[in-house]
Amino acid sequence: MEFIDLKAQYAHLKDKIDARIRKVLDHGNYIMGPEVQELEEQLADYVGVNHCISCANGTDALQLALMAFNIGEGDAVFVPTFTFFATAEVVAYAKATPIFIDSDERTFNIDPAKLEAAILKIIKEKRLKPKAIIAVDLFGLPANYPEIEAIAAKYNLKLIEDSAQGFGGSINGKRAGGFGDIATTSFFPAKPLGCYGDGGAIFTNSDEIADLIRSFRVHGKGIDKYDNIRIGVNSRLDTIQAAILLEKLAVFPQELNSRNELAAKYNASLKDRFVTPYVPEGYVSSWAQYTVISDNRDAAMATFKEQGVPTMVYYRTCMHQQTAFADLGCRDTDFPVASRLAKQVFSLPMHGYMK
Structure with a gap:
C-alpha cells in the first residue's frame, strides 16, 4: 500500500498527461509557455479570485507575498507553531520576526483567540510592529477565516492564507485560496493538487498586488525581463509542470x-x-x-x-x-x-x- 499513490493517479491520466507534455515538447516554450497562462486563468476561476500568479514553489509563493507587503526588519508576523518549517522560515528570511501561535485542539489550525492575545501582547511591548498574519490550512481543512479576517481588520494587519494543504477545501462555499489579502499554494507532488516536481501559485483580488508579484517573480521586471525596476527573484513555473497540472485540475x-x-x-x-x-x-x-x-x-x-x-x-x-x-x-x-x-x-x- 502507498501512503500517497501518485502512480495510480498517473495511470488514470496517462494518455492526457502524455499528450499535454508532447504538445510542450513540440512548441518548445519550456519557461512561461502558453500552458502557464492557461493554468493561471483556470486556477483563478476555480478559486474564485481575479488573479493567479504561478511561481517555482510554495515557499517562494510565501516569500513573494511578504515582498508584496514590504515586510522586513522590525516587523512581527504571526504564524502557527504547528506547521511546516517554510511558514516561519520565510518570515525570518525577510528579516522579520515570527510570532508563534498555539493550535485549536479540535482543528489543529491556528487558534484565533490566542492569535488576538499575541497581537495585543506585541502591541503592548512596542518592540516590534505587528504587520501580518500567515494562517495555514492544515491537513486539508481551511483555518477559521471568519474570525481571523475580523482580527486582521481590527488591528490593520495583512492576512496571508497558506492554502498548500487546504487547496480544494472551502468554508460555506468559498474555496481555499480565496481568503485574506493574498493566498498561496504549493504544487509539491504530495499536495492535494500536485505536479511532478516543484511549483506554486499566489492568489489575490488586488490588481496592484498581482502586477507587483508578476514583476517580483521575474527579477523585478518592468516592460520586459531586461528592464528591471525593482529587486526581485527568479521564480517561474515550468511549462511542463503547468501542462501536467491542467490535466490534474480537470479531475x-x-x-x-x-x-x-x-x-x-x-x-x-x-x-x-x-x-x-x-x-x-x-x-x-x-x-x-x-x-x-x-x-x-x-x-x-x-x-x-x-x-x-x-x-x-x-x-x-x-x-x-x-x-x-x-x-x-x-x-x-x-x-x-x-x-x-x-x-x-x-x-x-x-x-x-x-x-
Whole structure:
C-alpha cells in the first residue's frame, strides 16, 4: 500500500498527461509557455479570485507575498507553531520576526483567540510592529477565516492564507485560496493538487498586488525581463509542470469526492480507537492528510505497519521547538496544545485512487 499513490493517479491520466507534455515538447516554450497562462486563468476561476500568479514553489509563493507587503526588519508576523518549517522560515528570511501561535485542539489550525492575545501582547511591548498574519490550512481543512479576517481588520494587519494543504477545501462555499489579502499554494507532488516536481501559485483580488508579484517573480521586471525596476527573484513555473497540472485540475473535483468518501469510511471505522479529525459545520476538507490523535502513537503506528499500512507524522517538531528559532526563547508551556499534538498525531494513507 502507498501512503500517497501518485502512480495510480498517473495511470488514470496517462494518455492526457502524455499528450499535454508532447504538445510542450513540440512548441518548445519550456519557461512561461502558453500552458502557464492557461493554468493561471483556470486556477483563478476555480478559486474564485481575479488573479493567479504561478511561481517555482510554495515557499517562494510565501516569500513573494511578504515582498508584496514590504515586510522586513522590525516587523512581527504571526504564524502557527504547528506547521511546516517554510511558514516561519520565510518570515525570518525577510528579516522579520515570527510570532508563534498555539493550535485549536479540535482543528489543529491556528487558534484565533490566542492569535488576538499575541497581537495585543506585541502591541503592548512596542518592540516590534505587528504587520501580518500567515494562517495555514492544515491537513486539508481551511483555518477559521471568519474570525481571523475580523482580527486582521481590527488591528490593520495583512492576512496571508497558506492554502498548500487546504487547496480544494472551502468554508460555506468559498474555496481555499480565496481568503485574506493574498493566498498561496504549493504544487509539491504530495499536495492535494500536485505536479511532478516543484511549483506554486499566489492568489489575490488586488490588481496592484498581482502586477507587483508578476514583476517580483521575474527579477523585478518592468516592460520586459531586461528592464528591471525593482529587486526581485527568479521564480517561474515550468511549462511542463503547468501542462501536467491542467490535466490534474480537470479531475480534481472527482478526486476530492473520493477523498471525502474515504475520510468518512476512516471516521466510521476508527472513531472508537482514536480521536478522528474534526470538520466544523460549513467547512469542507481536501484531506491533504487524514490525521488522528493517539495517546500511544508509537504502538498504534507499529500495529498498522504490521498490517502493511504505512503511516507518517506531521509534525513531530513545532516551530517554537526548532533549533533555528531557539533564540526566540519560546517554551512548550507557551504552546500546550501544539506541543501535545506533536507527540500524539499521525496520518494514514490518503489519496483519490485508494481502493
